[in-house]
Amino acid sequence: MSGGTDDTLSFLILNTLLVNNFVLAQFLGICPFIGVSNKIETASRMGVAVIFVMLVSSALAYGINIVLVAADAEYLRLIAYIAVIASTVQLVEMFIKKTSPALFKALGIYLPLITTNCAVLGVAKLQTSEGYSFIQCIVFALGSGLGFTLALVIMAGIRQKLDLADVPGLAKGTAIILMIAGVLSMAFMGFAGLGS
């Protein structure tokens, strides 16, 4: 992938953090967005875990892509990326289990599910299709992870407040979360065209 794009790093950060926020504009990673956004603390730690996984898998995916292109085996890209992400998640899981059992419990099934978080795979796939250089890949992954965390933490804040609200029966649970996500998504539309 030598062609590359000339997107500057600050543009990449801004773009993935706000304009094309993975959750609110590209609708990737909705599952953990709904699953672990019930508390601010859990949400921010989940965000850190996802940022880490994104960074590592992005760097590894960059290397793997070079190998695959050299071996003329691009068709293996998807499965290779998934293998990389799964092993990174295993690493994070072991680390969290050892250092913070409480957080491990709070994240529950959503921690191993980072493996199937389409936002993580999305980072690897998008950086390949955009042809980013290594530095651009890392910044792209960082911005995406930060954007994911931002959306998750904002949602967690709203949900904590909403715990006290008298939400009508038909909107309780996931329904209201999806509708809040919709409003948030509309609000993030305001950033359209930023930095370009």
Added chain:
Amino acid sequence: MSSEPLSVDILTSPHVKRPMSTNAIMRNVAVALAPVALFSIFAFGLSALLLLSVATISCVLTEWAVCRLSGKPNTVGDYSAAVTGLLLGLTLPPSFPLWMVAVGGAISIGLGKALFGGLGYNTFNPALVGRAFLQAAFPVAVTTWTPPFVQGRFLACIPSTLAFPFLKPTPVAEYIAAANIDAFTGATPLNLEGVTRLADPLDLFMGMTSGSTGETCAVLILLCGGYLLVRNMLDWRIPAGVLGSVFALSGVLHLINADTYPGPLFMVFSGGLMLGAIFMATDMVTSPTTALGVWIFSILIGVITVVIRLKGSLPEGVMYAILLANAVTPLIETWTQPRVFGTTKKASSTS
């Protein structure tokens, strides 16, 4: 200590004070909005009158229907739905088709308020939720501007006002051409700025420009805000923070590069900033309760507004800035909680 006079007021009973009710606050907001609405009807004629009426009626009807469906007591009487409708109407351009206004009103109350559990629980300003929905759904209609003070505006509507639902609205180009006003250029001043620089801050201040129905006359909005301030129904920090940060940030940018960035006076008096800063950002439900939080909230609105206006592709960012600040309000409140007296900071933030 003994030389100091005792600073304690001693009062005799009865210590009865009339509490401020939602009803009273909302009625006062409605009163404060009335001059703005009247000016907009004066400036844009019959279309503005219909627009504001339809927006208000749509919101009130939705509120009534929602209360009925969910079996809750009817809350139409507290005026909050009427104020939401009025605010929604004031943020829309005068030529906006009425059926879209009705849809917007229903979205405002339905999605913006009722689904969150009614007044007091809504995370976002309901009127702005409706406005953002309309901006996303009807991007052309919501950015079509017509000139103010057109001859015969009280006798006939702007052609697109009465568009049939789901049909393409009648183009307003002919109407604008017929109006034939010297200074009119077919866009809100914010669209033009940087290219032609037609708008004079004084015109913006007095409301002699095109724009959304209720956002044109800055001086009137300021006066109405002053009324609310006197009645103690408005947190002065919010308009101060929003307008101050917009003024400061755009002033600095203007000093750096006067060719690309418009002056701070223009930024403060143009577009929906005044209306947003005084009537929407100050919504008691969706703004933070702590003093520090309010400053963070309002400065955030100002900064996002300037960033979207000057760097984004949209001409106006006040609406989005307020919605985004509303979204982070719970976080701001969590982080700016004052220390409980007698405890150490961060003793038990989480259970």
